Amino acid sequence: MTTPTPTPVRPLLTDIEARVLGTLMEKARTVPDSYPLSLNSLTLGCNQKTSRDPLMELGESQVASAVASLREQGLVHETTGGRTTKFTHNFQRGVGVYEQAAVLLGMLMLRGPQTAGELRLNTERWYKFADISSVEGFLEELLERSEEKGGPLVVKLPRLAGTREQRWAHLLCGEVDVQALESGRVSHGASGNNERIERLEREVAELRSIVHKLCGELGISADAAADTPN
Incomplete structure (x- = not known):
């Protein structure tokens, strides 16, 4: 059979x-x-x-x-x-x-x-x-x-x-809640933007620290170096 x-x-x-x-x-x-x-x-x-x-x-x-x-x-x-x-x-x-x-x-x-x-x-x-x-x-x-x-x-x-x-x-978990899906996408995007801003701020702070260190070794003021024309 x-x-x-x-x-x-x-x-x-x-x-x-x-x-x-x-x-x-x-x-x-x-x-x-x-x-x-x-x-x-x-x-x-x-x-x-x-x-x-x-x-x-x-x-x-x-x-x-x-x-x-x-x-x-x-x-x-x-x-x-x-x-x-x-x-x-x-x-x-x-x-x-x-x-x-x-x-x-x-x-x-x-x-x-x-x-x-x-x-x-x-x-x-x-x-x-x-x-x-x-x-x-x-x-x-x-x-x-x-x-x-x-x-x-x-x-x-x-x-x-x-x-x-x-x-x-x-649809294997049931009907899709489109509104919740989109709000989660917006939230995720905002979170990602905040993370990028924080990373950029850290990088700027690190660069400033390096500039101050180099200026100290050269015996010049970091503010004076910033005012020096190219």
Whole structure:
């Protein structure tokens, strides 16, 4: 008797589950020699400071809880053998999408909303898309996914003021709160500007200190040096 193929569904993940799943998908492609991942390696991958948005500080217990939930949903498998338990993802088969679509969803889970151009660039180590139009084609398929297959897996966000391209977001954690997303983006931008200003102020202070030191060694006043014409 032939076992029926399970009907694809749209999982409803927590933010931590999405980070765990995205990290497993990433490491399977970028560091295959270190894959499957132990709980410790998986936690480090979830918390890394590059290629992640938002940044997270998860404990092993939080990651273990997320892994247990993902295993129940058939999206993560535990591997046996050796003294350390390790984990692999089953995203593509569990959700019922093509490889290219799985790659795009994995990147959206790890780095948040992105344009098609950003997705093509950021997924280069995972899969080499021929051009931006091919990325857009798979995104459109995910957007138009029928209810029989679980419904849409991505949404196209409203265009931001001063930008030409629209960004895409995944729906694996439920509907996207666009307003909260944009306010967080503004807050992040303001924080980044403050950090740049503080860095520049530190650099200016260091340069002033160097100038004063050099003037002292030369036996001249720093103020007099500043007034000296070129």
